[in-house]
Amino acid sequence: MTSPARPASTTRPQAQTDPRRTPTTTTPPRPKAPSSRTRVRRKPARADYEPETVEAILDEGLVAHLGFAVDGQPYVVPTLHARVGEQVYFHGSSASRTVRALAAGAQMCLTVTLLDGLVLARSAMHHSVNYRSVVVLGQARAIERPAEKMAAIEAFTERLIPGRWDEVRGPTTKELKAIQVLALPLDEASAKLRVGPPMDDEQDYALDAWAGVIPLSTVAGEPTPDERLSEGIAPSPATRAWVARRGSGS
Amino acid sequence: MTSPARPASTTRPQAQTDPRRTPTTTTPPRPKAPSSRTRVRRKPARADYEPETVEAILDEGLVAHLGFAVDGQPYVVPTLHARVGEQVYFHGSSASRTVRALAAGAQMCLTVTLLDGLVLARSAMHHSVNYRSVVVLGQARAIERPAEKMAAIEAFTERLIPGRWDEVRGPTTKELKAIQVLALPLDEASAKLRVGPPMDDEQDYALDAWAGVIPLSTVAGEPTPDERLSEGIAPSPATRAWVARRGSGS
Numbered sequence: 179m180t181s182p183a184r185p186a187s188t189t190r191p192q193a194q195t196d197p198r199r200t201p202t203t204t205t206p207p208r209p210k211a212p213s214s215r216t217r218v219r220r221k222p223a224r225a226d227y228e229p230e231t232v233e234a235i236l237d238e239g240l241v242a243h244l245g246f247a248v249d250g251q252p253y254v255v256p257t258l259h260a261r262v263g264e265q266v267y268f269h270g271s272s273a274s275r276t277v278r279a280l281a282a283g284a285q286m287c288l289t290v291t292l293l294d295g296l297v298l299a300r301s302a303m304h305h306s307v308n309y310r311s312v313v314v315l316g317q318a319r320a321i322e323r324p325a326e327k328m329a330a331i332e333a334f335t336e337r338l339i340p341g342r343w344d345e346v347r348g349p350t351t352k353e354l355k356a357i358q359v360l361a362l363p364l365d366e367a368s369a370k371l372r373v374g375p376p377m378d379d380e381q382d383y384a385l386d387a388w389a390g391v392i393p394l395s396t397v398a399g400e401p402t403p404d405e406r407l408s409e410g411i412a413p414s415p416a417t418r419a420w421v422a423r424r425g426s427g428s
Numbered sequence: 429m430t431s432p433a434r435p436a437s438t439t440r441p442q443a444q445t446d447p448r449r450t451p452t453t454t455t456p457p458r459p460k461a462p463s464s465r466t467r468v469r470r471k472p473a474r475a476d477y478e479p480e481t482v483e484a485i486l487d488e489g490l491v492a493h494l495g496f497a498v499d500g501q502p503y504v505v506p507t508l509h510a511r512v513g514e515q516v517y518f519h520g521s522s523a524s525r526t527v528r529a530l531a532a533g534a535q536m537c538l539t540v541t542l543l544d545g546l547v548l549a550r551s552a553m554h555h556s557v558n559y560r561s562v563v564v565l566g567q568a569r570a571i572e573r574p575a576e577k578m579a580a581i582e583a584f585t586e587r588l589i590p591g592r593w594d595e596v597r598g599p600t601t602k603e604l605k606a607i608q609v610l611a612l613p614l615d616e617a618s619a620k621l622r623v624g625p626p627m628d629d630e631q632d633y634a635l636d637a638w639a640g641v642i643p644l645s646t647v648a649g650e651p652t653p654d655e656r657l658s659e660g661i662a663p664s665p666a667t668r669a670w671v672a673r674r675g676s677g678s
Binding site: 215240241243245247250251252253254255258274285286287288289291293296298299300302303305306307309311313315331332335338339342343345347349353375376382383384385386387389390392393394395396397398399400401402403404405406408411412413414417420421424 | 465470490493494495496497500501502503504505506508521524535536537538539543546548549550551552553555556559561563581582584585588589592595596597598603607625626632633634635636637639640641643644645646647648649650651652654655656657661662664667670671674676
């Protein structure tokens, strides 16, 4: 993550194998980048174009960052997303000019990043973080069919807390009209990962600085009931299960 | 966070007050947006242009998302950053074409998002997340002076673990040359926050779905020593203090 280099190139991608993952055995070559501009150019050993990897990162991340340009000015805004099959849904107000521009086919980017740890090396320059990220390039499609819009909103709800959809009031026709749901295909998606220990210069291993990884994770705390919650209503089993899975274990 | 609307407008910003924060008392009007395109248009009550708010979010976030465009295609890539005074540093390889374009003054955006909680409402459409985010627009300046470059790398190291700089080997001249450090001024920065309970439609408060907030935080686990660490080297007091502060408390 030390470089803002774009994952793009005009040369043909090479199948990449990560030497750190395959110290003694041979693995089949990884899939190639789905497009030349999707290929990871900086630290290509960190690239992964497997759909399973891309989908797992999109599914684990609770927040995506959406990139688009207006009058030549790039913007990056956080948004909620939900992957369904080979596309990722996001949404906004039907009244938003940006949403309308994206629905009209403006080029965009959607990025999800999971932070897994601080990497403490023996030299300042080799400090890093362990992370898993996905970059999706392309054009979004506006969801107009009410049934697909409804299914997307179900996906937004279910990807937060599986089982939540059946516990809450569903969208009304008026609510559906006020929201614009967009779908970005995963045709041009690439993952980039850093895993493992610090990689120090050989002569630095003799230094006496502690080196290693401090794992980081997103952890759920105790649910805080809304003050207006009627007495006797407890979190559902689905909510409690989610908190337990995401909990600190304490 | 339900909308990817850009924080921009051509109309004059109004001083915003958040009715949720001021149910009974009067607070002074908040500062205005630093530029028209920085003004938060969607859900303006969530906007905050106070430098203290902007700086606190930038300082707490370990990862930033950088936005830029190449041949009309927006890209969003995760990167490490460090705020020093009224600018935020980031870095990349001197050989990167993107870094060179940014150093040459390409328009860019840097966004930091902190996820604070899942907001579970009584209706599907009012599900949300509590978050704090900062969007910085502008043009970066390449850091050429070795002393400033060195100070920036110190800031990158210290913002990960305060005190770490003095424990590790500093950059060599060769290492300094291989890295390009850029500084983005905070002149056009805005924060957007969602805090508090779900905001349900009035008639939905009678529903029997549990509603409230599940707090989320980024938590540090037990440091994992590098396998090549010499025996007898323990994490420094600075590292242990950081882990304790970021720990789960378990």
